[in-house]
Structures are given as C-alpha cells and as structure tokens.
Amino acid sequence: MMERIAPSLEGAAAAVPGAIVEFRHATISFDGPAVLDDISFSVGSRETRILLGPAGVGKSVLLKATNGLVCPSSGSIFLLGEDIAAMKESSLFALRARTGMVFQEGALFDSLTVRDNVAYQLIQERVPDEEIDRRVKEALAFVGLEHTFDLFPGSLSGGMRRRVAIARALIRNPELLLYDSPTGGLDPLTSTTIIELIVKQRDFYKTPSILVTHRLQDAFTMVTHRYDTEKGGMVPLPEGQTDPNTTFMMLNEGKLIFDGSIDELVASEDPFVKEFLE
Numbered sequence: 044m045m046e047r048i049a050p051s052l053e054g055a056a057a058a059v060p061g062a063i064v065e066f067r068h069a070t071i072s073f074d075g076p077a078v079l080d081d082i083s084f085s086v087g088s089r090e091t092r093i094l095l096g097p098a099g100v101g102k103s104v105l106l107k108a109t110n111g112l113v114c115p116s117s118g119s120i121f122l123l124g125e126d127i128a129a130m131k132e133s134s135l136f137a138l139r140a141r142t143g144m145v146f147q148e149g150a151l152f153d154s155l156t157v158r159d160n161v162a163y164q165l166i167q168e169r170v171p172d173e174e175i176d177r178r179v180k181e182a183l184a185f186v187g188l189e190h191t192f193d194l195f196p197g198s199l200s201g202g203m204r205r206r207v208a209i210a211r212a213l214i215r216n217p218e219l220l221l222y223d224s225p226t227g228g229l230d231p232l233t234s235t236t237i238i239e240l241i242v243k244q245r246d247f248y249k250t251p252s253i254l255v256t257h258r259l260q261d262a263f264t265m266v267t268h269r270y271d272t273e274k275g276g277m278v279p280l281p282e283g284q285t286d287p288n289t290t291f292m293m294l295n296e297g298k299l300i301f302d303g304s305i306d307e308l309v310a311s312e313d314p315f316v317k318e319f320l321e
C-alpha cells in the first residue's frame with residue numbers, strides 16, 4: 044500500500060502516538076459503491092469520540108470495522124496498535140476480546156438469564172463459576188441492576204436491557220468501548236439515564252470509546268456534563284466549560300465530513316453539519 048512506503052501528509056498527521064484506534068485511508072464496500080470512502084481518524088488513549096450522522100451513512104459499519112467484524116477493501120485500520128486487515132481470524136479474536144461492544148438494540152439472548160448474558164464471553168472462556176458470579180455482580184452493580192441477576196431479558200424494560208448490554212461490554216475491563224446507538228428506540232427520559240451511565244463509565248474508568256448516535260441531544264449532554272461520584276449522578280460542567288476529551292466526527296455519504304471539538308462543530312460552515320445541528 045502506497046501510504047505505508049511514503050505517508051501522505053494527511054496520513055502522517057493521523058498517526059497519533061499511542062492511538063487506540065486509527066483508520067488510515069480506509070475504504071469499505073460490499074457489492075455496490077463504497078459505504079465508507081477514504082476514512083482517516085484516530086482515537087487517543089483518553090478520548091471519547093462521538094460519531095454523528097443520519098441513518099444509513101455507515102456508522103455501524105465503521106464500528107464493526109474498528110474491531111475487525113468488517114474488513115477494509117483498501118487502506119489500513121489499526122486497533123490497539125495492530126494492523127487488523129493483515130491479521131488472521133484467530134489473532135483478531137484475541138484482540139477483539141480486549142474491546143467491548145454494545146450492539147445496536149442491545150442484542151441480548153432472550154433464552155439466557157441476565158447473568159448468562161453478561162457472562163457470555165467468560166463462559167466461552169471457561170472461567171470458573173464462582174469468579175463469573177463475582178464479576179457479573181460487580182458489572183451489574185456498576186449499571187445499577189444487581190437485582191436482575193436471575194431474571195430473563197424479556198421481563199426487563201428497554202432501558203434496563205440496554206444497561207445489561209453495557210454490563211456485558213464492561214465485564215472484561217475492555218481497553219476500548221464501542222457503543223452503537225445506545226439510546227436508539229428509547230424515550231428521552233430513559234435515554235438520559237443511559238447517557239448518564241456512559242458518562243459515569245467515561246469519568247470513572249476513562250476507557251477510550253467511540254459512541255454512535257443520531258441524537259444530537261445525547262452528544263451535547265455528554266460533552267457538557269461530568270459524573271459526580273459523591274452525588275452519584277451526572278452534573279453539568281460550569282457554564283462555558285466542556286469535556287476536553289469528548290470530541291466529534293460526522294459521516295455523510297461515505298465521507299468523514301467533520302472531525303473536531305464541540306466548539307469547532309458548532310462553528311462549522313459545512314452546509315451538511317449546519318443542517319444537522321438545526
């Protein structure tokens with residue numbers, strides 16, 4: 044690949060030392076035209092990247108490409124320092140195990156208890172039962188759902204199911220979190236409780252993450268709030284302050300049309316960004 048021999052200026056600029064994720068001119072197509080076209084960005088070790096864009100622009104594909112569930116047709120994708128396009132499935136499996144993904148709609152197994160859903164990967168890895176119980180309880184406590192341990196997902200509300208999906212993503216202390224539309228399909232009040240939980244994760248464990256949303260409100264809440272441990276809830280940052288580690292990207296028609304801070308987003312002259320913010 045050309046850019047590996049002679050990095051273009053843009054490619055070199057994207058090569059952030061210690062980046063957790065880096066896309067370098069990645070293009071992804073299935074049968075038709077490219078779904079993602081020449082995408083370059085990185086996620087630093089403390090960063091929360093919020094990926095905005097309307098339905099069908101490739102947000103879920105970008106998340107799946109990040110942990111190797113979808114392969115680029117050209118360009119490179121680095122995950123935790125490894126070039127995943129060049130990787131065998133077995134090594135990719137081990138690398139993917141170091142990340143946590145919250146799938147769109149939560150994607151729980153309805154025939155398994157909450158305990159077995161949250162423990163799913165640990166069960167595959169034959170972790171002893173007692174250790175599983177302990178770790179599941181810890182993960183459920185973090186999302187405020189200890190009492191659902193023996194319940195089935197079908198008996199939980201939409202918001203609770205989403206919390207269980209987040210607990211499942213957190214169970215192995217991931218080095219990267221990928222949230223696909225974590226508030227999709229939820230009412231505004233429940234959405235805020237999920238965003239509060241994500242802010243708690245961000246401010247408590249400081250795990251780098253990419254969060255996909257089409258809801259501008261979620262994005263603004265995340266960048267203008269912090270988690271207050273003493274209060275046990277999310278509080279607004281002082282007037283005029285925003286979280287410096289929470290930054291934005293926007294996709295449209297396969298292109299990354301924005302990459303920057305909240306101030307840059309609000310000041311953007313890009314017609315599509317302006318329309319999205321209205």
Ligand SMILES: Nc1ncnc2c1ncn2[C@@H]1O[C@H](COP(=O)(O)OP(=O)(O)O)[C@@H](O)[C@H]1O
Binds near residue numbers: 073098102103105
């Ligand atoms: N496995 C796949 N095979 C073929 N096309 C796909 C596949 N996954 C996604 N697409 C297409 O890629 C485009 C972007 O999809 P997606 O990433 O799910 O959008 P978003 O998450 O932004 O709503 C859509 O046109 C979708 O049909």
Ligand SMILES: [Mg+2]
Binds near residue numbers: 102223
């Ligand atoms: Mg999607």
